Amino acid sequence: MGRFNYNAIDDYGKKVRGTLLASDEKSLRDALATMGLHLLNAREQALGGALPIFRKRIKRADLIQFTFHMKTLVAAGVPVVAALGDLAEQSENPAFRDVIQDVRRNLQSGAGLSDSFALHPETFPEIYVSIVRAGETTGNLDGALADLVRFLTWQEDLSSTIKQATYYPVTVVSAVAGLIFILFAFVFPRFILVFKAAAVELPLPTRIVIAVSEFFRDHGLKLLAAAALAFLLLKLYQRTENGRLRVDGWKLKIPVIGKLIRAIEVSQFSHYLASLFRSGVEMTQSLWVVERLIGNRVIAAVVRNARDELMAGGALSTALRKSGEFPPMVLRMVSAGETSGNLDQTLENVSHYYDEEIPRAVKKTFAILEPVIVLVLATVVLGAALSFFMALYKMVGAMGGK
Numbered sequence: 001m002g003r004f005n006y007n008a009i010d011d012y013g014k015k016v017r018g019t020l021l022a023s024d025e026k027s028l029r030d031a032l033a034t035m036g037l038h039l040l041n042a043r044e045q046a047l048g049g050a051l052p053i054f055r056k057r058i059k060r061a062d063l064i065q066f067t068f069h070m071k072t073l074v075a076a077g078v079p080v081v082a083a084l085g086d087l088a089e090q091s092e093n094p095a096f097r098d099v100i101q102d103v104r105r106n107l108q109s110g111a112g113l114s115d116s117f118a119l120h121p122e123t124f125p126e127i128y129v130s131i132v133r134a135g136e137t138t139g140n141l142d143g144a145l146a147d148l149v150r151f152l153t154w155q156e157d158l159s160s161t162i163k164q165a166t167y168y169p170v171t172v173v174s175a176v177a178g179l180i181f182i183l184f185a186f187v188f189p190r191f192i193l194v195f196k197a198a199a200v201e202l203p204l205p206t207r208i209v210i211a212v213s214e215f216f217r218d219h220g221l222k223l224l225a226a227a228a229l230a231f232l233l234l235k236l237y238q239r240t241e242n243g244r245l246r247v248d249g250w251k252l253k254i255p256v257i258g259k260l261i262r263a264i265e266v267s268q269f270s271h272y273l274a275s276l277f278r279s280g281v282e283m284t285q286s287l288w289v290v291e292r293l294i295g296n297r298v299i300a301a302v303v304r305n306a307r308d309e310l311m312a313g314g315a316l317s318t319a320l321r322k323s324g325e326f327p328p329m330v331l332r333m334v335s336a337g338e339t340s341g342n343l344d345q346t347l348e349n350v351s352h353y354y355d356e357e358i359p360r361a362v363k364k365t366f367a368i369l370e371p372v373i374v375l376v377l378a379t380v381v382l383g384a385a386l387s388f389f390m391a392l393y394k395m396v397g398a399m400g401g402k
Contacts, residue, residue, distance in 0.1 A: 003119060004028050006042040018102035019045075019119045021111045031109040058096050058123045060159075064152045066096070071145035080141075081107050099123050112136060127151070127272055130289050134280040144279050151275045154351075158264070158358060165362045169370050176377040183384060188213050191388055200395050205387035241297070248296045252325075260365045265299045266330060267354035274347035283343075284311055299325060316343075329353075 006028060008016045016037055022028035029039045066087060073083035084104040091097040099120050106116035114133035117124040124132075128148060135144025192210050195202055202210070216223070237243035252258045272293055276286035287307035294300040306319035317335035320326045330350055337346025 003045045004042045005045050006032070007040045008032050008037040009040060010037055015040075018098070018105060020102075020106055020109060021115060021119070022109070032105075035105055035108055037105075058093065058099065060152060060156050062091075062093050062096050063123065063128075064149060064156065066091070066100070067145055067148050067152060071142050071149060074145060075142040080113060096123070113141070125293070126289055127276065127293055130276055130281055130285075131279045134276070138280045140280070147275055147279050151271060154271060154355065157355075158267070161359045161362055162264075165366045169366055169373060172370070173373055173377065176374075176381065180377070180380060180384075183381065184213050184216060188384070188388070189217070191391075195391050195395075200391075203387065203390045203394060205383065206391040209384050209387045245297045245301065248298045251296065252298060256365055256368055260361050261296065262299075262325070263354065263358060263361050265294060265296045266326060267351070267358055269294060269299065269303065270330070270347050270350040270354060274344060274351050277347065278344045283316070302326070 002022060002024070003019060004022055004025070005019050006017070008018075010016060020028055020031060022031055025039075025042055025044075028042055032039050069087055069090075070083060073086065074080065078086075081104060084100055084107065088097050088100040088104065091100060102120070103113075103116040106119065107113060112133075114129050114136055117132055118129045121129075131144050131148055131151075132141070135141040138144075188209065192213060195206065195210065234247070238247050251261050254261075269290060272290045273286055276289060277283060281289070284307055287303055287310065291300050291303040291307065294303060302320065302323040302325050305323065306316055309319040310316055315335075315338055317331055317338055320334060321331050333346050333350050334343070337343035340346075
């Protein structure tokens, strides 16, 4: 079966664009004809191929709402094709409506629901497809969809918590940085001309501020170009497997912030693995999916090694312990779950723990960083202002003496 991107037209002249699984272009044409669509052109795309650059991204809130209603309709006994048709009509997002209709057309052509979702990875992530596929295999699709609602809601809550915690410090830093730029770019240069014209020895702090201001004036563009180049080189380096592994390792070692990053990654690991394993996905397959979903490559490498050890007959807790990247509490709970044969519930308990711990850790981390950031920026602004007042005071004193 191949993946075909097609353009078609219905009996009313409306153009339809989508993706359909078919063995060849003739099968594609026949499948579309059964749906009342006439093929205009098609292009076969390799599975796992690059995604369209300008395709509109679907919000997670829309996906949560879709999954919740899908679960309700399936649990009520509504056929999946009919449920998708109802949800497409009710969708207020035109881009999402097109995706749902495309999924429905693939179902009508004989593809499975999970395979139809997999054609739209920009909307339905890999964990979503894996859990739906497990639900199809076990005959518990409504249960799998219910697990997805809980999982997606957790993701949305975590994202919202981090955004709310970072909003204030980002606003403060931006405002003070703007003030510093205005002072050094427009205010201080006017005073520097006055100070240089005065026959007075300027205080050391004033001379330092003048030197810094002139340096940025003379070499500011070069510094910006160098910073942009360094940023670009870092991004290119991160695109290599070794580069991303090193940078992600550095992130975990950053004081205060590194501890928070590790907690978020471990929380995601436990949520991903618990959701997949509870839905019926085999453990090694679950770890394969989790490795691809984990953002930090250091933790992802630990998951990959754990999968290899599990396939060789080892234990998950032993593999995680060897890495030294997971907290002792998590290791003890995973080990207890393996011993009792209740690993899915143990992972769920770890997830619940981090659901409460992450918001506290985020607030605690930014509670520490906020005063430090404000103090550093305030010191720069007040130090610069004080140095100019010292120079003015000395000039006035010299004029009074004369």
